[in-house]
Amino acid sequence: MVKTSIEDLTTFHSELTISKNAGENHVLRLRLGICPQKVTGVTTFNDFDNNSFKVREWTQLEWYNFRDTIFAQADMWNNQFWLIPPKDFKELDIDAGYVKFRPNIKCELFVQVWNTPAMAQMKIKVAKLDDTVTGDSTTFRSDAVTYDSLDGVAHTFQIPDAGGNKTNIVHYTIPHEIGHALGQPHIGVLKKTAACTLAIAGNPSDPMSAGGANSNRCYGFGGPPSIAENIMGYGTKFDEVNAEPWVKRxxxxxxxxxxxxQVKLAEMPPFMVTA
Ligand SMILES: [Zn+2]
Structure with missing residues (x-):
């Protein structure tokens, strides 16, 4: 029996919209509830690396603009993945009379903002950095539950591959952190790259391995650009492994x-099924 709705307050909710039209795919929408909370009443605030930053109060306009940035950047996860059903899964086939169609599953993400913390899967503290603090999303090191007002500002990393050839990679913090919120580790962990596996095991002679699963090696530093450019590395690209939250769901x-x-990174219209 297919469930069209799953409520899960520890991960995310999800809804499966079943197509009635042989030309249209089914849609699996993950609904991640976040409750952004202003950092307020303090003049300094520490980032993930324990560096202290001057902060100030948010104005209401700045706050709403920042919430819009969260929505806009989280949207990068949409239109990336289509799932192809197992061969023996017939339950959602559409009978068109003389033939049957088997829709694939289009993967969507909907980030829902809650003012009530108990309704949200993620409570995210957001610091308004003081006007004297400038730069981009890498100035203050954010994590999945702590953001800052510069997180909407992209940073360009220059990341070397194994041969030392550098690639410019544009990094957005928010979609990367949304990936963590969906349960994704860094790309090196997802792909089990040798360099990341070594960093997790402990590789004290290599400063880029410091931090284990959060190390630069697990972001793809020193690896092929296809790894480093991933959304769970330094970049904005998506790989089949990034569809895991939808596949499991x-x-x-x-x-x-x-x-x-099976995961496809391009739109796949429904298949015609022969009996
Ligand atoms: Zn990360």
Whole structure:
């Protein structure tokens, strides 16, 4: 029996919209509730690396603008993944009379802002950096539960591959942190790259391995640009492994084995199924 809705306050909610039209895919929408909370009543605030920054109060306009930035940047996760059902999964086929169609699953993300912390999966503290603090999203090091007012400002990293050839990679903090909120680790962990695996095991002679699963190696530093450019590395690109939150969830909705679903990074219209 297919579930069209799953409520999960510890991860995210999800809704499966079942297509009635043979030409249209089904849609799996993950609904991540966040409750952004202003850092208020203090004049300094520490980032993930324990560096102290001067902060001030948010104006109401700045606050709403920042919330809009969260929505806009989280939207990068949309229109990235389509899931192809297991061969033996027929339950959501559409009978068009003389033939059947098997829609694929279009993956969507909806970030919902809650004012009530208990309704949200993630409570995110957001610091308004003082006007004397300038730069971009890398000035203050954010994490999945702590953002700052410069997080909307992209940073360009120059990341070397194994041969030392550098690639300019534009980094946006918010979609990367949304990835963590969806349960994704860094790309090196997802792809089990040798350099990241070594960093996690402990590689004290290499400063780029410091931090283990959060190390530069696990972001793809010194690896091929296809790894470093990933959304869970330094960049904005998506790989099949990034669809994991949807793959695991569609398996729950349909009572199927997650390993049998295939991920495509381009739109796949429904297939015609022969009996
Ligand atoms: Zn990260």
């Amino acid at each position: 569609i398996a729950q909705h349909t009572g199927t084995d997650a390993a049998k679903w």
